[in-house]
Structures are given as structure tokens and as C-alpha cells.
Amino acid sequence: xxxxxxxxxxxxxxxxxxxxxxxxxxxxxxxxxxxxxxxxxxxxxxxxxxxxxxxxxxxxxxxxxxxxxxxxxxxxxxxxxxxxxxxxxxxxxxxxxxxxxxxxxxxxxxxxxxxxxxxxxxxxxxxxxxxxxxxxxxxxxxxxxxxxxxxxxxxxx
Numbered sequence: 001x002x003x004x005x006x007x008x009x010x011x012x013x014x015x016x017x018x019x020x021x022x023x024x025x026x027x028x029x030x031x032x033x034x035x036x037x038x039x040x041x042x043x044x045x046x047x048x049x050x051x052x053x054x055x056x057x058x059x060x061x062x063x064x065x066x067x068x069x070x071x072x073x074x075x076x077x078x079x080x081x082x083x084x085x086x087x088x089x090x091x092x093x094x095x096x097x098x099x100x101x102x103x104x105x106x107x108x109x110x111x112x113x114x115x116x117x118x119x120x121x122x123x124x125x126x127x128x129x130x131x132x133x134x135x136x137x138x139x140x141x142x143x144x145x146x147x148x149x150x151x152x153x154x155x156x157x
Contacts, residue, residue, distance in 0.1 A: 008043035021047055026075045028095075029083055032118035041097045041113040048113075052094050055084025086117045 010017055024044045027034050029051065036044075051069065054062040058080060066076050087094050098112045114122075 008039055010039060010043060022069060022071055025051060025069070026071045028113060028115065029070065029075045029079050030072070032121055033112055033114035035100065035110060035112050037103070038097070038099065038109045038111050041111045044113065045095050045097070048115075049092060049094055051079060052084055052087060053092075055079045056087065058084070083115065086115075 008017075010020065012020065020040070021044055024034065024036065024040060025047050028044070028048050047069075051066055054066050063076065063080060066079060067073070070076050070079070094116055096112075096114050096116055098114070100110045100112055102108065103110050
């Protein structure tokens with residue numbers, strides 16, 4: 001029976017678990033979307049929601065509490081300036097967990113944990129990556145064509 005045993009241990013000791021969750025929360029706030037295991041996603045959800053609630057308060061004490069938990073100053077400024085204002089009229093439920101399949105090595109179930117309303121930002125990031133990829137491909141093809149022009153055709157002996 002698991003009566004009165006709340007929380008996820010995630011197979012780690014206390015300090016390792018705390019560091020893992022802090023890093024995951026920071027990554028979610030900075031990146032809007034992270035792929036992880038189902039257990040970690042479920043464990044990190046309340047922590048991210050708490051950070052967004054602190055961001056919605058927006059006072060100095062909330063900012064200091066967020067600074068004490070998040071690992072980078074960049075994450076704190078993004079939390080207070082872009083992420084929290086998205087959810088001004090929403091009372092919780094800021095995250096979505098989408099199952100994606102199984103992990104290669106140990107078969108653990110994987111999932112995306114993402115902030116709601118971040119679809120536009122994720123689409124912009126995806127488009128930038130796609131444009132960069134096509135640009136690199138065009139440069140590579142151009143280099144190959146130049147190499148073919150420079151090399152004289154091999155004479156048949």
C-alpha cells in the first residue's frame with residue numbers, strides 16, 4: 001500500500017532528484033517543450049505550474065523565489081516577461097504531456113511536456129531550423145558542383 005507516500009522518487013537520492021527537477025523546470029521555461037520520461041514529466045508538472053504562478057504575481061518576492069529555484073537568470077527573465085503573461089486569465093493547467101513512444105535502451109515510456117500556447121513559438125523555431133537546413137543543403141550542392149567543374153574529366157586509357 002502507498003498510503004501517505006506522496007511524490008516521485010525517480011530512483012535517485014534527494015539532492016540528485018532536486019537538481020534533476022530544477023534543471024527540467026528551467027529547460028521547460030526556456031525551451032517551451034522538452035522530451036522526457038512520463039514519470040519525470042508528471043513529477044515536474046506541479047513545479048512548473050508553481051513557477052508560472054510566481055511569474056503571474058510578478059512582485060519582487062516572487063522573483064527572488066523563482067531565482068532561488070531556477071538555475072539561470074535567463075530562465076527567470078523569460079518566465080516573468082514572456083511565459084507568465086500568456087496565462088493571465090488562466091487558473092492553472094499550463095502544461096500538456098503528450099506521450100511519444102518508448103525509449104530505445106530500457107523501454108521507458110517517453111513524452112513531450114510543453115507549455116500551452118507555445119505552438120506559435122515552436123512553429124517559428126521549427127521554421128528557422130528548416131530554413132537553415134535548406135540553406136546548408138544548397139551551399140553543399142554548390143560546393144559539389146564547383147568541385148566537379150574544377151576536376152577535368154578522367155580520360156579512359
